[in-house]
Amino acid sequence: MGASFPAVPAWAAAVAAAALIAGWAAAGQAVLVAAAALALHAVFRPAGRPRVLSLAAALAWGCVLALGWHFAMDGFALRYVWLYSSAELPLHLKLANVWGGDEGTTLLLAACCLSLAASGARAGADAARWSVAAAIAAWYALTAAWLAPFAATPAEWLAQAPSQGMNAHLMKIWMLFHAPLVVLAYAWTLSLAAPALAALRGAQPAWPGLARARARRAWAVLTAGIGFGMVWAFEDAMYGQVWHWDPVQTAAFCLWCFLCAHLHGVAGWAPGRKRGWAVPWAALLAALMAPLAMAVTRNPMLASSHRYVGADSWIVHFALGIVLLLAGLGCALVRSGRGGKDASPRAASGIGLWLAQLGLLAAGVAALAQLAFAFGAQAGGMPRPEEYKPFLAMLVNLMPNGSELDALRQAFDQWDVDGYVLARLLLAPLVVLGGVGGWYFFRRLSKRAGWASLALAAALAMLGAEFGGLLTRGYAGMGILSQSIVALLPLLDASLVAGAYLAAGCLAWAGVTAWRLGWKGVSVSAPLAAIHAGVVLMLWGGMMAIALNSYSQHELLPEGGLAEAATGWVKDRHGYTFRLAGVRFGDADDGARRGENGIRAVTTVEVRGARGEIMDGQTLYRDSRSLPERYDGPMRQVCELLDYRYARHVTTPGYLLDPLIDHGWGRSVQFWISPAALLEAAAANGEPPVVVAVVKVFPFVSLLWTGLVVAALGGLWLALLPQREVSAARGSQAGSFRAP
Incomplete structure (x- = not known):
């Protein structure tokens, strides 16, 4: 049966399916079901499996392309497009909404799995009686068909609004x-x-x-x-x-x-x-x-x-x-049951x-x-322990509404992962991993280098524990994290030493390998060095940014009234002087989900740095509610900007608050400005509005970004390297100087 399928080029089948569904959206469901049926057929029939899976993958990718077409053309007659898009969105965001919801994400995953199953079958790696790869692909193709990304929008939805809009x-x-x-x-x-x-x-x-x-x-x-x-x-x-x-x-x-x-x-x-x-x-x-x-x-x-x-x-x-x-x-x-070991076990x-x-x-x-x-x-x-709710007691005193208070308690009672417990579980193994990794790479140069370097790294770690390492000495207790971080500082410092030891060992090994073996050594050692050094930079940047961050908060009184909303210069303890130069209000018609009277505000901020540099930029605030009741006090705004759980509690799919960020090599600074108080200036009390500004400083975040780029590029280099070149280089390297 499998051999009877015509040898239609995959790209032609994909284009034909996409054209059919673009012109007749209702056909998308049938095409998806056909792709799933073909994948199920391939699970149990090795004969013709590559061709069948290739056709199934082409049909799935045709569905993905057609869905992108309907998003680009504002095809709100499709329920999925109506739920996640809007005519006001730029084209790139319309296309990104292909994976903006469950239906599109599952369809994309199914298409990727089908393609991988097909390529494996063509390469001869899937000749077994039952295909696990095809079964997984069929599973997700059936799930995508069940979620029905090409279902029609109910008439009452279209009558209610032309589209729902994108999550802000x-x-x-x-x-x-x-x-x-x-x-x-x-x-x-x-x-x-x-x-x-x-x-x-x-x-x-x-x-x-x-x-x-x-x-x-x-x-x-x-x-x-x-x-x-x-x-x-x-x-x-x-x-x-x-x-x-x-x-x-x-x-x-x-x-x-x-x-x-x-x-x-x-x-x-x-x-x-x-x-x-x-x-x-x-x-x-x-x-x-x-x-x-x-x-x-x-x-x-x-x-x-x-x-x-x-x-x-x-x-x-x-x-x-x-x-x-x-x-x-x-x-x-x-x-x-078969004994578990090969007849001729190797070393x-x-x-x-x-x-x-x-x-x-x-x-x-x-x-x-x-x-x-x-x-x-x-x-x-x-019950979730009270120490996990640092802002709840403060917020309880500010809640005028009983139903809102009940919703807030429910939000804070909901469990999530305890980061402090997990950090305690992970830091000790992390120190061991760094030590083992550094020793491993130095030992590949010589036994003496391995043990001598390990002793030096251990001595540095013990000195740090005795006299205080970088994070222990630098911690000032002025950041977003609670004092619970203090108990972890010695382990964090030890992790930094272990990471540096790993990076040094890998770089030393890579340098010697490249020198002795030429290009063959570079082709393997350089990406491995990039990966390990990049991960260490990520570790250093992430730990220092999270442990040594600090923040300050300010209440700004606009001098120019609601129209100008300008304030005088404010001096921040981090060395920055800033002011609000103005706020522009408008309707929230940027394509995000909105209510009847959504508000969008762009705040212009002028900043003078500690070294006299001058910069300016803007922060963005939008809300689907015209006068959000939950922003009627400065303390609430501060809690929202400092506690992500409360920020989740007050948010809606139509709400957004973006900061102005100054990225530097030494630190990255966020200026969070919530102009919601200006919206309440029209209230009957006539009191001047108070605009809350929170300044957050994260040191050495640049190391994290650099490490991510270096590690990802090293991984990509290694992934694209031909397998025969990897094996040859490793064999030459092992035969030349690897320690016994």
Whole structure:
């Protein structure tokens, strides 16, 4: 049956499907069902599998292209387009809304999975009786068909409004990069399930080169996707900083750790090797974390700034993760029954790589356990401790409305991941990982270099613990974090030393390798050096920014009235002098979700730096409510700008507050201006409005951005390097000077 399909070029099938659905949207559902049916056929029939999967992938990509066409042409007759877009949006944001909701994201993931399954079948890597890759792709194609992205908009919706508009928080250029990169990384990671299950049941003679390349690509793309998300979060009031262990961030961190563990052992993996279980298990854990992360994104149980509001597909993703876990356990039991070892076991991998795998697996499992605990605590009705609610007592005294107070208590009682507990669990393994990694690379130069460098790093860490390291000495208790961070400062300082040791070892090894082996050495050592040095820069920048941040708050009295809204110069303790030069109000008709009288305000800020430099810029405020009741006091505005949980509580899909950010090598400074008080100036009391400004300073964030770029580029270089060149370089390197 499979051989009977005509050899239609995939691009032609995709174009034909896209043209059909662009002209007749109702056909999209049938095309999606056809793609899912073809994928199901390929699951059980090896004959013709490459051709069948290629056709299924072409149909899915045709659906993606057609959906983009309907967004670009304001096809609000489609329910999905009506829900997420608006005629006022610029073209790039209209197209970005293809993955702005659950339907489009799942469709994109299904198309990526189908393409990967097809390419694997064409490469001869999927000739088994049952295709795991095709089954996963079929699962998501069926889910996309169930979500019905091409369903028609109900007539009453169209009568109510021409479109609902875009979530204001998503109206950023980063929407073009963050979401699709993460989805692509999830698809590449899911493709590791098939070789992992084969290895666990003993049917994998060697780790496939295609799967190894896909794991490297998944890591590089996921790192880049997380990086774009960090930049985005730094600009958004619901975050205000690069990381705060949001449940979705925690799930992505788990996946990243499992991918790292897999990549640290996959090059030397072979059946029967000692401690070889970690490589396939890490690959399978990474694969099942992809659907689990998507389930967390769609499940409303935990408090989260990532949320597909109204989505109910989390059970589909969760079920796939459980199926993969049970399949892995079953394969491991089958392997155990066969004896579990190859007839001619080979020598074990290096102890350094093995310890790195263990450390990364432990970090991922610790984060996953904390995430599971949060879900269990919420499901079991366990009360959330009061120390997790630093702003609640203050806000309770400001609440005039009983229903609002009840909603606020519910928001603060909802569980999320405890970042302090997770930090305590992760920091000690992080120190060990840095020490092991640095020792491993120095030891590849010589035994003496390995042990001498390890002793020096340990001495530096102990000196830091005795006399206070960089973070311990620099901490002033003037930041957003509570005093709970004080107990972690010695471990944070030790992590910085361990990270520096790892980077130094990797760079030294890379330099010697390049000098001795020429281009072959550069082709492998340079990307590895970039990856490890980039991760260390990320560690340094992130830790210093989070631990040493500081803030100040100001209440500004406009001098020019509501029209001008200008204020006098205000001196900030960070060395900045600034003032509001004016506020321009207008209707919120920029394409975001809006109410009947939405407001949009652009505040012009003039700033003089500590060294006399002058800059100016603007902050953006918008709200779908004309006179938001929740902004009737300066203290509420301060709490919103300092506590992301309260910011989530007061926000709506039509609300946005963007800061003015001054990026520098030494520090990045945010100026958060909430002009909501000016909207209340027309109130009957006649009192002058008070505009709240909060200045947040994050030192050395530039190291984080630099590290992300360096690590992602190193990962991309390694992912695109031909496999034969990697193997040849590694073999030459091992034969020339690797320590015995």
